[in-house]
Amino acid sequence: MVRLLEPVPQPVPSKRTPPRKDADISRKSAFLLVPGLVLLVAGFLIPSAAMLFAPPDVPASEIFARLGEMLTDPYDLEVIGRTVGLALAVTIICVVLGFPIAYWLARSPSRWSGVFLAVAIFPLMLSNVVRTFGWLVILGSKGALGQLLVQLGIVEVAPQLLYTKLAIILGLTQLFLPLAIISCYSAVAQVDPGLDDASRGLGGSRIRTMWSIVIPLTMPGIVVAATLVFAGSVTAYTTPYLLGGSSQRMLSTQLFNYASTTVDWASASATALIMTVLVFLISGLSSLIGRKGATS
Amino acid sequence: MKRPITAALAVIGYVIMIVPIIFVVATAFTAGSTLRFPPEGISLRWFDEALGYEPFIEAAISSLGLAVLATALALLVGVPVTLAIHRGKLPGKGLVEGLFLSPLIVPELVVGLALYQQLMIGMDLDNFSTLLVGHTALMLPYAVRVTGASLALADPALEEAARGLGASPLRAFFTVTLPVLRPGIFSAGLLSMVTSVNNVPLSLLLQGRDFRTLPVTMLDYVQQSYDPMVAAASTLILAATVVIAVIAERTVGFAKIFGGINQ
Numbered sequence: 024m025v026r027l028l029e030p031v032p033q034p035v036p037s038k039r040t041p042p043r044k045d046a047d048i049s050r051k052s053a054f055l056l057v058p059g060l061v062l063l064v065a066g067f068l069i070p071s072a073a074m075l076f077a078p079p080d081v082p083a084s085e086i087f088a089r090l091g092e093m094l095t096d097p098y099d100l101e102v103i104g105r106t107v108g109l110a111l112a113v114t115i116i117c118v119v120l121g122f123p124i125a126y127w128l129a130r131s132p133s134r135w136s137g138v139f140l141a142v143a144i145f146p147l148m149l150s151n152v153v154r155t156f157g158w159l160v161i162l163g164s165k166g167a168l169g170q171l172l173v174q175l176g177i178v179e180v181a182p183q184l185l186y187t188k189l190a191i192i193l194g195l196t197q198l199f200l201p202l203a204i205i206s207c208y209s210a211v212a213q214v215d216p217g218l219d220d221a222s223r224g225l226g227g228s229r230i231r232t233m234w235s236i237v238i239p240l241t242m243p244g245i246v247v248a249a250t251l252v253f254a255g256s257v258t259a260y261t262t263p264y265l266l267g268g269s270s271q272r273m274l275s276t277q278l279f280n281y282a283s284t285t286v287d288w289a290s291a292s293a294t295a296l297i298m299t300v301l302v303f304l305i306s307g308l309s310s311l312i313g314r315k316g317a318t319s
Numbered sequence: 320m321k322r323p324i325t326a327a328l329a330v331i332g333y334v335i336m337i338v339p340i341i342f343v344v345a346t347a348f349t350a351g352s353t354l355r356f357p358p359e360g361i362s363l364r365w366f367d368e369a370l371g372y373e374p375f376i377e378a379a380i381s382s383l384g385l386a387v388l389a390t391a392l393a394l395l396v397g398v399p400v401t402l403a404i405h406r407g408k409l410p411g412k413g414l415v416e417g418l419f420l421s422p423l424i425v426p427e428l429v430v431g432l433a434l435y436q437q438l439m440i441g442m443d444l445d446n447f448s449t450l451l452v453g454h455t456a457l458m459l460p461y462a463v464r465v466t467g468a469s470l471a472l473a474d475p476a477l478e479e480a481a482r483g484l485g486a487s488p489l490r491a492f493f494t495v496t497l498p499v500l501r502p503g504i505f506s507a508g509l510l511s512m513v514t515s516v517n518n519v520p521l522s523l524l525l526q527g528r529d530f531r532t533l534p535v536t537m538l539d540y541v542q543q544s545y546d547p548m549v550a551a552a553s554t555l556i557l558a559a560t561v562v563i564a565v566i567a568e569r570t571v572g573f574a575k576i577f578g579g580i581n582q
Binding site: 051052053055056058059060062063065066067068069070071073074075078079119120121123124126127139141142143145146148149150151152153154155156157158159160161163165166167170193196197200201204229254257258259260261264265275278279282283288291292295298299302303306 | 322324325328329331332333335336337338339340341342343345346353354355356357392395396397399400402403406407408409415418419421422424425426427428429430432433434435436437438440441452453455456459463513516517519520523524534537538541545549550553556557560561563564567568
């Protein structure tokens with residue numbers, strides 16, 4: 024409405040439509056938003072806010088009381104600590120493995136690199152249940168890895184591999200490595216290969232070129248990769264459920280337990296709140312780093 | 320190899336990404352009845368079992384139906400939003416776009432819990448409708464962002480020319496804008512379908528007795544019985560996914576589809 028009353032600023036020569044029509048377009052385009060907005064607000068924003076602050080039959084104060092308990096209770100703190108710790112480990116592993124792969128894929132002149140890029144991205148389309156199930160076959164009590172260790176004479180009895188932190192780390196790394204590769208790949212592809220050559224030509228070693236040319240220039244992509252992997256690991260459900268079980272509870276499996284098994288709304292909401300805050304924190308931190316990188 | 324460290328890290332990375340998938344396929348063809356490795360003989364019996372297992376078939380049909388409906392709905396309300404953002408004269412476009420991308424940031428499990436409490440319990444909505452609302456909301460960012468990317472590449476002067484030559488706004492949309500949007504709509508549709516069919520965290524709490532989704536049904540099955548039927552079902556899903564990936568690669572290139580959403 025306000026816009027209608029204001030004189031519409033006109034960069035005269037390039038404008039083809041008269042001002043009255045302009046205001047008309049503005050109103051019409053606002054109209055285009057309506058169905059989408061209704062769905063977004065009613066189907067996502069209101070329920071999410073209501074769940075975090077006013078679940079059925081539970082006063083909001085109870086959620087915050089429960090939240091306070093969780094942040095002091097040793098068992099709950101262990102779950103939070105395990106979630107953050109595993110997510111950090113997976114993030115570091117995915118960046119350390121993903122960056123070299125992305126660099127190689129982006130810089131290799133081989134026609135095979137296209138195939139390898141496709142192989143790295145393809146798992147993103149594949150169901151997480153299918154991808155995680157493979158680890159049950161490998162790590163299970165009669166699984167391939169345990170049998171192999173026994174037959175090689177390294178151990179006498181197949182060790183417990185499933186339902187351990189290692190299993191979760193392997194599963195989550197498999198899940199999120201493709202994301203890390205894509206993010207790093209697009210960053211590396213934007214760096215002029217001539218810069219590598221120049222550094223090498225001026226006598227820089229391969230490692231020096233990597234540390235002082237390639238990595239600083241691709242830092243924004245690496246930050247995006249780390250953010251996606253961390254947020255994904257904190258919120259993943261299938262992997263901790265199948266590979267961690269009840270002995271290695273993470274926030275996601277804990278949340279499901281509160282919501283479905285014990286029907287404890289206050290605890291479920293408090294857990295959801297912790298999870299959401301963690302994801303928002305990492306996203307905020309990442310855009311802060313991104314902005315700093317852009318201005319320096 | 321000139322770069323031994325890079326090579327070693329790349330090998331480890333690919334092993335972690337690919338080897339578990341190979342094990343799934345290998346186990347699916349076992350003649351034995353456990354997830355033992357190496358498999359005891361070769362047979363197709365578990366494929367037979369998986370294809371004859373009613374809960375999986377029903378859930379697969381449900382999941383596909385849900386994905387098609389949610390994707391169509393998300394595109395139907397999402398494309399107008401994209402048009403408004405890229406072609407309209409809105410104040411605060413960045414804010415509007417951010418709002419429509421917000422379902423990507425909130426953990427899906429949290430959204431699932433919210434919809435379970437507020438729509439299924441609070442408003443007595445049935446579980447299919449709740450799933451449809453949730454999946455559509457989750458697909459909206461794809462519909463808005465991915466179609467927006469192809470719209471941003473096109474020259475608005477084309478539409479102005481059509482209008483200037485006397486085409487009605489609707490005619491200009493169907494003859495000029497829609498063809499420009501087509502690759503974006505295709506990518507967004509594909510991405511949404513795949514995401515919806517595979518989704519676990521959002522759907523997890525929204526399962527009902529009459530309407531269950533495939534990945535959650537498979538998860539429940541794995542938890543109860545430790546036999547290779549899920550490996551066979553997984554192998555079938557893998558085959559279907561490969562077909563879709565090839566189609567995606569031939570048409571728009573799937574690196575493009577999956578690279579776009581997170582940038």
